[in-house]
Amino acid sequence: xxxxxxxxxxxxxxxxxxxxxxxxxxxxxxxxxxxxxxxxxxxxxxxxxxxxxxxxxxxxxxxxxxxxxxxxxxxxxxxxxxxxxxxxxxxxxxxxxxxxxxxxxxxxxxxxxxxxxxxxxxxxxxxxxxxxxxxxxxxxxxxxxxxxxxxxxxxxxxxxxxxxxxxxxxxxxxxxxxxxxxxxxxxxxxxxxxxxxxxxxxxxxxxxxxxxxxxxxxxxxxxxxxxxxxxxxxxxxxxxxxxxxxxxxxxxxxxxxxxxxxxxxxxxxxxxxxxxxxxxxxxxxxxxxxxxxxxxxxxxxxxxxxxxxxxxxxxxxxxxxxxxxxxxxxxxxxxxxxxxxxxxxxxxxxxxxxxxxxxxxxxxxxxxxxxxxxxxxxxxxxxxxxxxxxxxxxxx
Amino acid sequence: xxxxxxxxxxxxxxxxxxxxxxxxxxxxxxxxxxxxxxxxxxxxxxxxxxxxxxxxxxxxxxxxxxxxxxxxxxxxxxxxxxxxxxxxxxxxxxxxxxxxxxxxxxxxxxxxxxxxxxxxxxxxxxxxxxxxxxxxxxxxxxxxxxxxxxxxxxxxxxxxxxxxxxxxxxxxxxxxxxxxxxxxxxxxxxxxxxxxxxxxxxxxxxxxxxxxxxxxxxxxxxxxxxxxxxxxxxxxxxxxxxxxxxxxxxxxxxxxxxxxxxxxxxxxxxxxxxxxxxxxxxxxxxxxxxxxxxxxxxxxxxxxxxxxxxxxxxxxxxxxxxxxxxxxxxxxxxxxxxxxxxxxxxxxxxxxxxxxxxxxxxxxxxxxxxxxxxxxxxxxxxxxxxxxxxxxxxxx
Numbered sequence: 001x002x003x004x005x006x007x008x009x010x011x012x013x014x015x016x017x018x019x020x021x022x023x024x025x026x027x028x029x030x031x032x033x034x035x036x037x038x039x040x041x042x043x044x045x046x047x048x049x050x051x052x053x054x055x056x057x058x059x060x061x062x063x064x065x066x067x068x069x070x071x072x073x074x075x076x077x078x079x080x081x082x083x084x085x086x087x088x089x090x091x092x093x094x095x096x097x098x099x100x101x102x103x104x105x106x107x108x109x110x111x112x113x114x115x116x117x118x119x120x121x122x123x124x125x126x127x128x129x130x131x132x133x134x135x136x137x138x139x140x141x142x143x144x145x146x147x148x149x150x151x152x153x154x155x156x157x158x159x160x161x162x163x164x165x166x167x168x169x170x171x172x173x174x175x176x177x178x179x180x181x182x183x184x185x186x187x188x189x190x191x192x193x194x195x196x197x198x199x200x201x202x203x204x205x206x207x208x209x210x211x212x213x214x215x216x217x218x219x220x221x222x223x224x225x226x227x228x229x230x231x232x233x234x235x236x237x238x239x240x241x242x243x244x245x246x247x248x249x250x251x252x253x254x255x256x257x258x259x260x261x262x263x264x265x266x267x268x269x270x271x272x273x274x275x276x277x278x279x280x281x282x283x284x285x286x287x288x289x290x291x292x293x294x295x296x297x298x299x300x301x302x303x304x305x306x307x308x309x310x311x312x313x314x315x316x317x318x319x320x321x322x323x324x325x326x327x328x329x330x331x332x333x334x335x336x337x338x339x340x341x342x343x344x345x346x347x348x349x350x351x352x353x354x355x356x357x358x359x360x361x362x363x364x365x366x367x368x369x370x371x372x373x374x375x376x377x378x379x380x381x382x383x384x385x386x387x388x389x390x391x392x393x394x395x396x
Numbered sequence: 397x398x399x400x401x402x403x404x405x406x407x408x409x410x411x412x413x414x415x416x417x418x419x420x421x422x423x424x425x426x427x428x429x430x431x432x433x434x435x436x437x438x439x440x441x442x443x444x445x446x447x448x449x450x451x452x453x454x455x456x457x458x459x460x461x462x463x464x465x466x467x468x469x470x471x472x473x474x475x476x477x478x479x480x481x482x483x484x485x486x487x488x489x490x491x492x493x494x495x496x497x498x499x500x501x502x503x504x505x506x507x508x509x510x511x512x513x514x515x516x517x518x519x520x521x522x523x524x525x526x527x528x529x530x531x532x533x534x535x536x537x538x539x540x541x542x543x544x545x546x547x548x549x550x551x552x553x554x555x556x557x558x559x560x561x562x563x564x565x566x567x568x569x570x571x572x573x574x575x576x577x578x579x580x581x582x583x584x585x586x587x588x589x590x591x592x593x594x595x596x597x598x599x600x601x602x603x604x605x606x607x608x609x610x611x612x613x614x615x616x617x618x619x620x621x622x623x624x625x626x627x628x629x630x631x632x633x634x635x636x637x638x639x640x641x642x643x644x645x646x647x648x649x650x651x652x653x654x655x656x657x658x659x660x661x662x663x664x665x666x667x668x669x670x671x672x673x674x675x676x677x678x679x680x681x682x683x684x685x686x687x688x689x690x691x692x693x694x695x696x697x698x699x700x701x702x703x704x705x706x707x708x709x710x711x712x713x714x715x716x717x718x719x720x721x722x723x724x725x726x727x728x729x730x731x732x733x734x735x736x737x738x739x740x741x742x743x744x745x746x747x748x749x750x751x752x753x754x755x756x757x758x759x760x761x762x763x764x765x766x767x768x769x770x771x772x773x774x775x776x777x778x779x780x781x782x783x784x785x786x787x788x789x790x791x792x
Contacts, residue, residue, distance in 0.1 A: 148675055277673030277685065279544055280697035289673065289697050292688075299695070301676040301685050 008044055017076060019043040020092045024119040025075040026050055026068035029222040030236030033060055035106060035116025043119075075224070082225035083122065086199035087214075092120030097129040105243045108268040111261070114236045117243070118222035122198040125218040127166075127189045132218060136166040136191070137306055138245035138266070139182075140238075141175025141259045142252040146284050149252035150178040152276050156249065157182030157190075158358030159303030159337075165312070166191055166217070168245045170237065171206055175251045175259070180213055186358050189217035193244070195229035195237040197221055202229055238262040239269075247272035247310035249300060253287030260287050263297055272309045273297040302337075334359060338367045339376055339386065347383035404440055411476050415439040416488045420515040421471040422446055422464035425618040426632030429456055431502060431512025439515075471620070478621035479518065482595035483610075488516030493525040501639045504664040507657075510632045513639070514618035518594040521614035523562075523585045528614060532562040532587070533702055534641035534662070535578075536634075537571025537655045538648040542680050545648035546574040548672050552645065553578030553586075554754030555699030555733075561708070562587055562613070564641045566633065567602055571647045571655070576609055582754050585613035589640070591625035591633040593617055598625055634658040635665075643668035643706040645696060649683030656683050659693055668705045669693040698733075730755060734763045735772055735782065743779035 009018045020043050027034045027050075037046045037060045048054075050061045050069040061069075068075065082088070091098055105117040123129060137160045139153055153175045157167045161183040169176040171192040183190035192213045194202065198221040201207035213219055222240065223233060238258070242248050242265035250273075253259040266273040275297040278285030291297040300306050334357075341356045342348060354364040368384050371377045377384045405414045416439050423430045423446075433442045433456045444450075446457040446465040457465075464471065478484065487494055501513040519525060533556045535549055549571045553563045557579040565572040567588040579586035588609045590598065594617035597603035609615055618636065619629060634654070638644050638661035646669075649655040662669040671693040674681030687693040696702050737752045738744060750760040764780050767773045773780045 148677070152676055276676055277681075277688075277695070279675055280548055280672055281544070285673075286697070289695060292673075292695050293697075293701070299673070299685060299688050301682070301689075305689070 016090075017080070018090070018092060018120070019047045020119040021079075021090050022072060022076055023047050023050070024222065025079055025224050026072060027062075027065050027119075029118055030114045030116065030233075030239065031062075032110050032113045032115045033062065034119070037061070038116070038119075039106075078226070079224050082197070082199050086124065086225065088122045088124050088198055088225055090120055091123050091129055093117075097131070099130045099133045099244060101133060102240070102243050104269045104271075105239055108239075108243075108265075108270075111235070111239070111264065111268065114232075114239065118240060121220045121222055121240075122225060123218055123220050124198050125189075125214040126216065127191070127218045129218060129220070132166045132189060132191055133168070133244045135164060135312065136168050136245045137310065138168040138241045138248040138262065139175070139179035139251060140169055140241065140248060140262045141179075141250055142254060142257050142284050142287075143172050143174040143176075144254070144284065145174035145178070145252050146278075146282060148278060148282070149175055149284055152278075153178040153251040154182035154185070155358060156251065156276065156303055156306065158186045160306060161186050161188035161190070162356060162358055163303060163307060163312075164188070165246075165307065168193065168241055170194070170234075170241060170262075171202075171210060171213070171219075173203060173206075177206060177209060179251075180209060182358070184209075184212055184216075187216075191218045191220060191244070193237055193241050194219060194221040195223070195233040197223050197225040197227040199225045200228065234258055235261055239265045242266040242271055243269045245271065246312075247274055247306065249274040249276060249306055250288055250291065250297065251276040252278060252282075252284040253291075254283055255287050255290065257287045260291060263291055267296055272311075274300045274306060274309055276300060334363070335367050335371060338364055339371055342368075342371070342377050342384050342386040344386040347380035347385040349383040353384065411480075412486075413472060413476070414486070414488060414516070415443045416515040417475075417486050418468060418472055419443050419446070420618065421475055421620050422468060423458075423461050423515075425514060426510045426512065426629075426635065427458075428506050428509045428511045429458065430515070433457070434512070434515075435502075474622070475620050478593070478595055482520065482621065484518045484520050484594055484621055486516055487519050487525055489513075493527070495526045495529045495640060497529060498636070498639050500665045500667075501635055504635075504639075504661075504666075507631070507635070507660065507664065510628075510635065514636060517616050517618055517636075518621060519614055519616050520594050521585075521610040522612065523587070523614045525614060525616070528562050528585060528587055529564070529640045531560060531708065532564050532641045533706065534564040534637045534644040534658065535571070535575035535647060536565055536637065536644060536658045537575075537646050538650060538653050538680050538683075539568050539570040539572075540650070540680065541570035541574065541648050542674075542678060544674060544678070545571055545680055548674075549574040549647040550578035550581070551754060552647065552672065552699055552702065554582045556702060557582050557584035557586070558752060558754055559699060559703055559708075560584070561642075561703065564589065564637055566590070566630075566637060566658075567598075567606060567609070567615075569599060569601075573602060573605060575647075576605060578754070580605075580608055580612075583612075587614045587616060587640070589633055589637045590615060590617040591619070591629040593619050593621040593623040595621045596624065630654055631657055635661045638662040638667060639665045641667065642708075643670055643702065645670040645672060645702055646684055646687065646693065647672045648674060648678075648680040649687075650679055651683050651686065653683045656687060659687055663692055668707075670696045670702060670705055672696060730759070731763050731767060734760055735767055738764075738767070738773050738780050738782040740782040743776035743781040745779040749780065 049056045050065045053066045102117045157179040167183040167190045169179045180190045196202045248266035263273045275288040275292045341353045354361040445452045446461045449462045498513045553575040563579040564587045565575045576586045592598045644662035646655045659669045671684040671688045737749045750757040
C-alpha cells in the first residue's frame with residue numbers, strides 16, 4: 001500500500017474502508033501524537049505499525065493504539081454495521097465533500113496535547129459538508145444559559161441562516177441547541193458536531209432535535225459510531241467546530257466555560273472570534289465580557305455585524321442603513337429589523353420582506369402597518385417602500 | 397488693567413469680581429470664539445472691546461456680546477446677588493481649587509463651534525474642586541434608562557466612590573441621577589455639572605437630590621446664576637464633565653444619545669472612555685455597543701475595571717483575585733464582591749469588610765455566613781478569612 005496522506009482505500013466485506021478510518025478506530029481522535037506520526041509516516045505506515053506493534057518513534061505507536069489494533073477487525077466491523085444501520089458515511093481528505101478549512105488545524109498551535117485535523121468524520125444527513133460550511137457561523141455558549149442568552153442565540157442563528165450561512169454548534173443544552181433551533185425555525189440546514197459517536201443521542205433529551213438536524217443538515221463526529229462522550233472529547237470536538245466555521249460567536253459563558261475553549265480554538269485557527277454581550281449583573285455573561293475585554297473577541301449584537309466580521313463583504317453592511325439616524329431610535333428591535341429590509345428604491349411585497357426576517361408573516365404584516373402609520377414606509381403597488389428621511393417627519 | 401490670562405480682580409460694591417466672571421455673563425460660555433479671542437487678547441482687552449463695542453477681529457466681539465455688555469453692571473449685580481443668596485462661589489484659573497485638568501479643553505479638538513476651557517465655574521458646596529476631581533470618574537447615560545441601567549450605574553458609582561473616587565455626572569433623570577445616588581448611598585461626595593445656573597433646580601424634580609449633592613460635594617456650572625438650560629448648553633456642559641473626570645463611563649445610551657457626546661468629549665480630551673454593555677435586545681444599550689464596537693470606548697463591567705482603565709494602578713487589580721478561578725463561578729455577583737474583600741492572609745471583621753462594599757452590613761453578614769457554609773471563608777477570631785483553593789472543595 002502506498003503511504004499517501006489520504007491513505008489507501010480498500011473493499012472490506014463489500015464496504016469501502018480506508019486506513020484513516022481504521023486508524024481513527026484505534027487511536028484517540030485529536031491526540032496530537034497522531035498528527036505528528038501522520039505527518040512523518042503517513043496513514044499506511046502508522047496503521048501497519050499499530051497492527052504490528054513496531055515502534056516508529058519515541059512512544060509511537062502508543063501502547064493503547066497497539067492494544068486496540070489487535071481488535072481492528074471487530075472494531076471495523078462494528079463501526080460499519082452501526083454506520084449502515086444509522087445511515088452514517090465516512091468523509092476524509094481527498095473526498096469531494098471534505099472541507100479544505102479543516103487543514104488549518106494541522107498548523108494551528110495545539111492546546112495542551114490536542115490538535116491536528118481529524119482523520120476523517122462520520123457524517124449523518126443529506127447536506128454536502130464542503131458546501132455546508134463554505135458560508136458558516138458557529139454559535140456556541142453556556143449549557144446553563146439564561147432566557148436572554150437562549151433568545152439572543154436563537155435570533156442570531158435565525159438571522160444568519162436567513163442570510164444563507166450555515167449555523168454550526170455542538171448540540172448541547174442551552175445556547176447550542178437554541179442556535180440549532182433558530183436555524184431550523186427558518187427552515188435552513190444546521191450542522192451539529194458531537195463529542196460522541198454521530199449515531200449517539202447525547203444529551204439523551206436531544207434525540208429528536210438531533211434527528212431533525214440530520215434530516216436537512218448534518219450531524220458529525222470524529223469519534224467512532226457508538227462512542228460515548230468524555231470531558232476530553234468535548235474539548236477536542238470544539239476544535240472541529242471552530243475550524244469548520246468562518247467565525248465563532250459565543251453567547252453567554254461563565255468564567256472558565258467550555259464555550260471559551262471553542263473561542264480559543266477559533267483564534268488558534270485564525271478564524272474570527274466574536275462575543276454577544278449581556279447584562280454585567282449576569283454571571284452567564286462574565287466569560288464573554290472577559291473575552292471581549294481581552295481583545296480576543298469582537299463584540300457583536302446582530303447578524304449583520306457577524307457577517308461583516310467574517311468578511312461576507314458586500315452581502316451586508318453592519319452599519320445601519322442611511323435611514324437609521326433619523327427617528328428609527330424609536331423602533332423596537334424587531335420593527336427595526338423589518339424596516340431595514342424594506343427597500344427605498346423600489347417596493348417589496350410583504351412576503352418578500354417576511355422571507356428576509358426571522359418573524360412570522362403576521363408579525364411582519366402588523367409591523368409594516370405600524371411603520372406605515374409612523375411614516376417610515378409607504379404602501380406602493382402591492383408592496384412597501386421605505387421613505388427617505390427628508391420625505392418624512394424627523395421623529396427624533 | 398493688565399491683560400494676564402487670568403484677568404484682573406477688583407472689588408465691586410464690596411464683592412470680588414473678575415474680568416473672566418464679567419465676560420462669562422455677556423458671552424455664551426463654551427463659544428469657541430471666546431477661547432480664540434481670549435488666547436489672542438486676554439480677558440481684559442476682550443471685556444473692554446465688548447464694553448466699548450470696538451472690533452478686535454473678524455466678528456469679535458460678536459454683536460450679542462456687545463449688546464449684553466451694555467447691561468454689564470445689572471448682570472453682574474444680579475449674579476452676585478444670586479450667588480450671595482444661594483451660596484455660590486466663583487472659581488477661575490489661578491484660584492487654588494481650579495482643576496488643572498480643565499486646561500485640556502483649550503487644546504482639545506472642538507466639536508462644531510463648541511470648545512475651550514470655561515472662563516470659570518460657579519460652585520455650590522463644601523468640596524474643594526481641585527481635590528474633588530483629582531481622583532474621579534464620570535458616570536453618564538440615558539435619561540430614558542432601564543431598571544438594569546439604573547442599577548448598574550448606581551452599583552458602579554457606589555463602588556468607585558467606596559474606592560475614594562469622586563463620581564461626576566450631570567444630574568439628569570435616569571443614569572445621571574442613579575450615579576449621584578449611588579455615591580450618596582455610601583456617604584461619599586459627588587459632583588454635578590449643570591447646563592443651567594448652579595442655583596437652578598433642573599430638572600425641577602431633582603431639587604432635593606441637588607441640595608443633597610451640594611451638602612457634601614459640589615454643584616457646578618459655567619452658566620450665570622439663574623440661567624436656564626438649552627439643548628446647546630447640555631452639549632457644552634458635557635465637555636466640562638469629560639474634562640474634569642479621569643475617565644467617563646457611559647451606562648446605557650440609545651443611538652445618538654447625548655451621553656455619547658460626553659464620551660466623544662472624553663476622547664477629545666485624551667481621557668479614558670468606557671462603556672457598560674447590556675442586553676443586545678435593549679435599545680437603551682445600542683449606543684453603548686456602537687461605541688464599544690468602534691473601539692472608541694473600553695468595555696467595563698465592574699469598578700475594578702474602571703479604576704484600572706483610568707490608571708489607578710496598584711490601588712486595584714481588575715483581574716479577579718487568585719481564588720476566583722475555583723468555585724466562585726457559583727457565587728452571586730454581590731457575594732463575589734464581598735468575597736473579594738475577605739483577606740486570605742489575616743482575618744477581617746464583618747464591619748471592616750462591610751466598609752469596603754456598597755452593601756448594608758446585614759447583607760454582608762448574611763453573605764459571609766453563606767460563604768462560610770459554602771467553604772469559601774472561615775470564621776477566625778472576631779472576623780473572617782478567605783480559604784485558599786487547595787484548602788477547600790473545588791465546587792466547579
